[in-house]
Amino acid sequence: MRAVDLIQAKRDGAELSEAEIRFLIDGYVSGAIPDYQMSAWAMAVYFRGMTAAETAALTLAMAESGDTVDLSAVRGVKVDKHSTGGVGDTTTLVLAPLVASAGVPVAKMSGRGLGHTGGTIDKLEAIPGFRVELTQDAFTAQVNALGVAVISQSGNITPADKLLYGLRDVTATVESIPLIASSIMSKKIAAGADAIVLDVKTGGGAFMKTIDDSIALARAMVAIGAEVGRRTVAVISGMDQPLGNSIGNALEVREALSVLRGEPGVSPDLIEVCLALGAHMLVLGGAADSYDAARAELREKLASGEALRKFAAFVSAQGGDSAVADEPSRLPAAARVVPVPAPRAGYVGAIRAEDLGTAAMWLGAGRATKEATIDLAVGIRMLKRIGDRVEAGEPLAELHVGDATGEAALAEVVRKASDAYAVQDAPPAKPPLIYAVVTQDGVERLA
Template sequence: MRIVDLIAKKRDGAAHTQSELSRLMDGYCRGEVPDYQMAAWAMAVYFQGMTASETAELTLAMAQSGEQIDLSPIPGVKVDKHSTGGVGDKTTLIVAPLVAACGVPVAKMSGRGLGHTGGTIDKLESIPGMRTELGREAFLAQVASEGLAVVGQSGNLTPADKRLYGLRDVTATVESIPLIASSIMSKKIAAGADAIVLDVKCGNGAFMKTAAEAEALAEAMVAIGSGVGRATTAVISSMAQPLGTAIGNALEVAEAIRTLQGEGSEDLTELSLLLAAHMVRLGGAASSEEEAMELVRSRLADGSALRRFARFVAAQGGDASVADAPDERLPQAPYRFEVSAEQEGVVAEIDAAQLGTAAMILGAGRAEKDEPIDHAVGLTLLRKLGEPVRAGEALAALHARTPAADEASRLVREAFRIVPAGTQTARSPLVLSIVTESGVQRMQ
């Protein structure tokens, strides 16, 4: 069958076979399928969708297009975690050592950020001396000895996905659930984990804006994982406001460490414990969600998770003393100034995406792929949803490289909507639902 026939088949709503999808992805990677034909096929998928089995086969074809990591030499069930991204999301820095402290190995490949702040790798590189590039043997050896390694993604991991994603970005086909799900899951599968926990964000600070969209994506990804033999659970969490209080690389590392010290904000601690508990259960260290939650709470409380974080940092060449004194060991911006409320009342809304943009303007993120990141700059929230504030009191603090940041200050001030005290405001829970192979469990 010619490539044009595959395009027509999907255009007309028919399902592809495994061999057709493999041929399509292989041909695209080898340059035999031109961009214009792949763009036409992606648009057909955008309008016609894909069945669960088709999406799973597409995912496998992309995972098999390049390097695949074999984690089988490492004893135990290896569990990975992925977040669809949100403002102030530093949960990996907390969850990974917490899960490893429970005896479940975490072998994680992470990416760099494009947008409001850096990705997990950018955050880790805030730590003096931290190496995020390890050879395969060193990566496996560290997971075996320390129970945890977090490194940058291999250059040859899922090349088909890299090419297709770049094409989707310029052909208005990014917002396709099967293509989003296969893109995310192909990287997770190629990275070798036995089980996967997904944190799917929704709200104004996330890619998926509604709970319904987030659930649809989560169900697609869980179906893919189950379809290829990887136990998968997804947590739908709200991005109606930034997670925690820090936005910016070193600032987020410091907040993650404070959370491991038992001093984290309520929302960040709650979500981190929940994600860790699901990973621990899938990893076989607990037989139920309740037992898993009890175990992760105990490892956080007794300092085991913090000590594991320090060991992990040291193993990758970083300054382990950062675990004891993050504010002294991490980069600091030379200027700090506050953005104050102009009226008295209660914080009713926070535009998380706008705060993310402000952090990027300060230098915490990158608008283009190869732009440098300033690890020291960013924002600290001093008020969150539902909290009272008086006129002239600080809403947030800016950590800046220059003595003035007028545009960022304006964005921060406008991101907060304050209503008179006593005004009824809607509050959504932090965790909206849990998606497993058995279905969707919505939180009350």
């Protein structure tokens, strides 16, 4: 086999075999196939696309290019959850203990963030003492004993995906649905899940801006799951405003605790998405016969406090200060809080989620580069959401600011956060939250 022949075949619209795709991936990881040839192949895929069989073969080749996690020693059906990214997306911190409290084991590997806020691992590290690294034996034993463990990804999980993504980023081939789908699913498959629930974000604050593109991506990932023997469900959820009211690591842990504690003032959108994703996880995990029954079960676990108790036990098992479950004030707190005033009276008509995320990153809540250090205490707490009435000068949000942010930089963050809000005279129509559910049987449009 020669790489040039496979590039030409894909350029001309041919379907590559599993052996040919594995030859490309193995050769690229080993260095036998250079960047320029892999770039040409990626561009051919960008224009010609891939069949479901090709995309599944690419996914498996990337999943098997490095370490894979064997969860066979974990009892029960292991259901993983993945979000395609967004702002104020705190779902894992709620779902891991909530789903575990309902009897479905959560053995999850998560990553750190590069962008507006940290990833799930950064957020968990805001809990004093929390350990994000466990041996495989300790990981398995904790899930069997407690039902939940969340650890950082191995450095050698899907090295082919890391190499290919870096290449796509500089060759204008990121926006290829087969390449996006295989990138996401390769990591989930390498992490050992039996079934997968995907939260595919759509809208202004999401990678996929339109509902049609989001559904296309969801269908591609569900098809991969079917091809490789993993039951997969995708929920298309809106990201036209941040999901929760908090953007930032310790702030998002506080909000997750507010959900688990049943406190008022928590974003109903965050609760609804958690219930929707969690219900599908319970059905796939065999703990509920129907979606409606699963939702009812999750609501009961929240109301009874069982999910909160599971969170405390999970934190304690990984060395963290479990007292945060009852005393969120034990989490890191910023040096000061600065309001973002409304420019005039009216109604919040739109919120540019990406701009709020960028403002949080400027405060130090996220990493602009891999080497950047996160301030776990800083971020933004939203006080107004789309549709809310606001008076002139009333705070739209509050900035949680660290000592490292000077006055000039703070003024820029206030401006960025203020500009993210659009205030209008009439109440707007609120955007949908859940647009569709995609399964192997097809697409159910809900909005």
